[in-house]
Amino acid sequence: MNETLTQNLLVFGGVLFAIGMVGFLTRRSIILMFLSLEMMLSGVSVNLIAFSRHHQNYQGQILAVMVLTIAACEAAIALALVVSLYRRKATLDVAVWDDLSETLLPKVLEAPQTLGEPEMIFPKLTPAGLDPMSRPISADFEAQSLGNGETLKANAPEAGTHA
């Protein structure tokens, strides 16, 4: 049972590590790449804690503390570097930093893209009532009662008025 638990924890650590690695490989934004690094490190922490629990000692936990410390330091320095890089090229794209490449591969061009969001379709209602722009309502207007079918005075609405 304990063995099974340890195995499950190790697999979970592996899952986190794999997710972090896939994120690091696929992402093109520097910040998200560093975030994936942090996820890989957290997977490593889970792995260490699992072994600490398995061997009933504190070695794994202490190493996890060290990992955490170094992760924090690395995050600080990395983000300072990201800021410097951003100041150089005004973009977070990691593909623009290819000065070491041969000139045969095409440069990656920047093109603004948006997610394909469907257009909001607003229903069209038939206009009703008065058009306040063409027939401004005076300040002493009193609404007439329409209960007995009488039409309004002075401001008879025209048929088919719409904005």
Next chain:
Amino acid sequence: MNFINSLISNAAFLAQAVTDVPDPVVPDPVVPASAVSVGAWTSSMLLPIVLGAVGYLLIQHGVVKSRALFAAGVVSIVIAIGVAMGFTPGTFESYVLMLFCAIATGGGVGFLTAREPVYAALGFATAVLSVCGVLFMQSALFIAAATMIVYAGATIIIFLFVLMFAQQAELRTYDVQLNNPFVAATIGAILLATIAMCVTGDKAMLPVRADTTRAMSEASLPDELSSDAGREAAKKMDAIDPNLRYVPKLTAGLGRSMYTDYLLAVELAGTVLLVATIGAIALAQRTTETQA
């Protein structure tokens, strides 16, 4: 957060879990029957891995292109997690663990596929908090708290600050496009499969090994596990104070081990933190002359 709510609602059980010190040698209780034989590698363990990879690919494509693919991907991830659940022993504790794992995986997939960077950061935060839950369950209280503070607190906040500083108003190509997701998913799946194979294979697990390299820690062990040097140290500690050998549990024990056996490492960690602080300040400064 959900996690804290669930924590409070399961406080009774968890209180028992966190105060339960695992003994050095604990006989295995009777394992409840489970649908799948656990603890051994079968090729059906590849199924959740493959489904997970497929689901990730579908989701990351569906986020940009069509809702149908997105939904199919989500379904695939859910099925993957369900199948993975079948490999657990059927205890309540393992179900809770699986729940945390599922939330962590969901957060991770969301982190992988979200195109907006802030959403991705939020997915990361979810994953980290679930990891903290798992750590809590393994009685690594200090580590769990430290992880929560450092990752979900400091690191995420710093990332979000930098994102606010550097992120453009609209999404850019480097946000929307992923580099070769198929190849990456393949490599990730292969890696995960090999880890699972190694971990759950026969004779894969190491036997329990008591820590006999550190005298102070060794002095805390029961006599039958300790070596001569440990027993010597134990006698010395008893001579000073009989309560000295009282082994504090959990966090106190961790602290004791850290500041006695691993003191040098702790000091060096502090030095590294100092250097990193200075370095970060130095790196982020603007240079005096204008750059082209």
Next chain:
Amino acid sequence: MLSLFAWMVPIAPLAGCIACSVLAFRGDRKIAHLPAIISLLFAALFTICLMLFGAQGESGAVFYGYRYFNVGSLTLDISLKVDTLCLTLLSVVTCISAMIAIYSRDYMHGDPGYARYYAVFCGFVFSMTMLVLSNNLLMLYAFWEGVGTCSYLLIGFWFRKPSAARAATKAFLVNRVADCAFLMGILLLAYGIGHVEGSEPSFFARLNFDNIVKAVPFLAIQYPELLTTIGFMLMIGAIGKSAQFPFHVWLPDAMEGPTPVSALIHAATMVTAGVYLMARLSPLLEQTPTVLSAVAWLGGITAFIGAWMALFQSDLKRVLAYSTVSQLGYLFMALGAGAVGDLMVVAVVAAMFHLVTHAFFKALLFLSAGNVMHAMGDVIDMRRFGGLRRVLPMTNVLFLIGAAALAGVPLLAGFFSKDGILSVLAQASKDGQYGAQFTILLGVGFATALMTAVYTSRAYFSTFLGTEKLPEEAGHHAHEATSVMLAPMVVLAVGAVLAGGLLGPTGAISSYLQESFEVGHGEHHEEIWVMAASALLAVVGIAIGYALSKKGPSTATTGAVVAFGDFGRNRLYIDWLYSVAIVAPMEWFASLLGWFDVNVIDGLAMRIASLPRLFGLIGQRVQNGRVPGYTYMTAFGIAAVAVWIATR
């Protein structure tokens, strides 16, 4: 002392050649003629000394020079053989070349390649004398190629003119084809002699003429087919050099060279080398009457078609060139008469006699044509000038003498020598086995004599008689040649007039030459009717030529006559046939090989050479300097290591 004379004959022109080469490198244009003329006069002098003082009454002396190389059993000695046959030709070569060198001084005056001309000229004389004097058949072959090379250099003297360069190449290549067969014949001969008992063990020494003469009777008995094959091969070699059908195509194009060159090489000396070879090897050829019969046929064909083509040329030098071809055909016809019984020596005598006289009057004719060309501003087309007897009086007389000698006017040189050939043919026609052949050839000889007279007199009359007509290019050139040019021509004219009478009827040349041959010799019977017939034909031909020169372009409409003229004008389409059947396929094949070389062989090498670049291009993509690419490689490596660990 005789050996000194013998060695000085070739070495003097060699020294002249070296001196003129040095002057040529210095770009000299003024004094290069001096070393050349002096050395050639010395050579002529020494030849005359040799004739007077030595080689009388002996079958010939051999003067040993030095050992050229000695490797194992292969030893090659340079040695000279001096006998009367050799001295006959040698005197012709040296005297005529000295005369032409003196003539060239004024003809080539002002040409930028003045010294080069004289250097190659002397080189040619050196090679020719060594060829004539050589003791060894292989050495003769080496200098055979030497004269071919000098001929190439002199025909292409004005090498920037494309037609001249092409003509030089054509001459060299046609000779080369014939020389391949020649070399095969030489090697077969050396091989065959080696199978005769008691022969020399050394390969080269077998080819000494003495050894050949000794070994031939045995070869004729043991290996007659081999001997016939050898004879055919050697015959082909001689035919190439002496411009017989089918190798005659180079000689008319060789007129692209300067006129003195044509006079020397292509009239008097080089083209006679083939005849000399046949004469030298007459002991061998005597044993192979088949070969001699073929020689006679080829000679007859050549004589006839040469005269046919000469009738219809409008270029004066071309007329003379085809005339040379035709007269060389006569020589080969005469040599071929040796197929019959004991007539070999008589045939050789007749051939050499005509060779000597032909050298004189043909050189004279060429030099006169040179005078005309010089005076007319390099125009040599007979249709563009006429009636030059007042402009060029001396040339008129000299040309007349040469033309008369060529046509066979009685009592001039050509009459006696041509008559000698015709009488040999008549004698051979009495034989049983080859009689019919030689009767036909005698008829051919008479017809050719008639045509010779016709074209020669036509050329003379249209050039020098009639109304005076000068082309525009003449300008101020239209004056008589200088005395430096005329003096040698006078010497040659004297020879043309007197040589025949002095040498032929008196039997001087006959007895002189017969000292070279040991085998039993037949006798020469004079046939009066042949003499009378040839004299008559000469007169008739002159009359026809006069008539032809009077009337204008031909208005004949009869099919045969028109075809006759058309074929003659177009050189019997032989050149066209060669270019279509031989040259064009070779060029196509060469272009095919060129394509293969450039695209397949070079292409293969280039593709192999471009492989590293391809690998580099592929490898470049790995290091693209981008972080995602590198992380992919890392991740791939990690996955691979993980798989390896899991499956261990």
